[in-house]
Amino acid sequence: MQLGFVGLGAMGQPIVSRLLAQGHSVVVCDVNEAAVRTLVAKGATSAATPMEVASASETVLVSLPTPDSVRAVALGDKGLIHGTRMKRYVDLSTSGAKTMTEVATALHAKGVSSIDAPVSGGVGAAASGTLAIMVAGDRATFSALKDLLTTIGSRLTYVGEEVGHGQSLKLINNLLAATSLAAASEALVLGRRLGLGLDTMLEVINASSGRSFATEKIIPQTVPQRTFDFGFRTELMHKDVRLCLDEAENLQVSMWLGNSVKQVWSHAMTQGGGKKDFSAILHLFEAWNGVQLGKAANDDSGAAR
Template identity: 30%
Template sequence: MSTIAFAGLGSMGLPMAKNLLAAGHRVRGIDLNPTALASLSEAGAESARDATDAARGADVLILMVVNAAQAEQVLFDDGALQALEEGGIVCLMATCPPAAVERIAERVGTAGRRFVDAPVSGGTAGAIAGTLTIMAACGRATFEAVQPVFEGMGQRIFHVGERAGQGATVKAVNQLLCGVHIAVVAEAFALAAKVGVELDVLLEIMGGSAASSWMLKDRGPRMLQAEPEVSSAVDIFVKDLGIVLEAGRDAKAALPIAAVAHQLFLATSGRGDGRADDSQVIRSYHALNGTTKNG
């Protein structure tokens, strides 16, 4: 059993923290939202006055925050890093640019603590079910030390490298593929809609052909709905594909298809649909082509 300080009790972080409690760990929450903190306390978490109090005596500090700036706020401005035990482990599990992860890791190491770059994939559903994919980059000994904690949150746990930033890069590759897949499904639907093909028929055909993909089967049906339930918002891919392009720039790797997909999500957000389900990137194609969801 580990004592874990958990920062970031949002739609993914809260169920992740609850799963750690269910796995037998001691958990202290860090969040500005009192409702989230109360929900975690009701599940059995220990109370803490602030980030410093939560991190004091903890074995592991998990950061499931929105971005690198929030991670730095908790670690360096709010005092959580200094409160963490010497040799304690900081796990950054949010999606962040690789270069930012490297900078944070260096500061954590200088302070005498260990760092794990461990972004996740699987969304809110995976966080609730405890089936997340975790992509960890750190020294092998540190990975083995934190693996029991990861097993409380995820099902597919990988050691992807020894250096901070490698986990973030693997997550960027994942988001590149996801974002491009969604955008290209929308593009294919847009062509069919332009000539009046019924998109529900097209979806049935493509779903059983070599052109099929997980994203086609998952997002395709939602593209045919006017206001689908939000699984992942358009603005998530505005952010994540922005991180992809930043990672490509830093690595001097050309990513032209990712750049086009990013522009389509950005255009969708710019028209006021940033909080819509990410399948609604198809609205940008309809706007370009003068079509509707059924042609």
């Protein structure tokens, strides 16, 4: 299939690499010229603007960091909406239901069918084709693209006909992820102050009812060696939490815990942590309590730093 792809960041690059490896022709566009060159070397074709991508491809996928970037790529002066060939638009970003509905409505007026298909699983899953994908929109469009989406995701869920519902579900998922990571960081720091070792705590928690994706995947892969490189920036998690809470506020849904979690991630942003990996949220809890987990602590005894 001839595809277009705009947005070659941490998720976009491995997704396009996989599409190319599976035999698809892909026209790519991004402000990061180095990312474009990397994929051109693998067989992609470059385009200068999103409009050029949409003039070369019937199906265009985007993977972008913010609602504003999604709007600019889709609806801007040189956006996809001005292309001459695009018939199907797939948003893999996490941009929120409001933005998705706005873009889909504008594209529909141009004869373009849209689905939102936000992904979850991280960079490793993008590279291996094992992403979880939440798809919403026209069922016929979903059916036409199902094989393509299965190339990049092994867990494909059709959420429903209403565009934006995939986005809403992704935001709920990410609120839970942000909550569990913050809660796990706080609890493990307490354990350290009590004299417990990180390895021991994770072994017990992950065999017990306190386990979560944070304790099973994120923390074991980043904290013991202090790498903090899971593959998702703090500023993006903060954005997703904020978007989720905005949707709740618009519906007047009470979010007591959610708002507390939002304050934690907002504080991380005020401390200059936006560009850091989201696993580095642990640093806040360590600093507040004068302990450190992992390699720099030298042992597994749980002694305070």
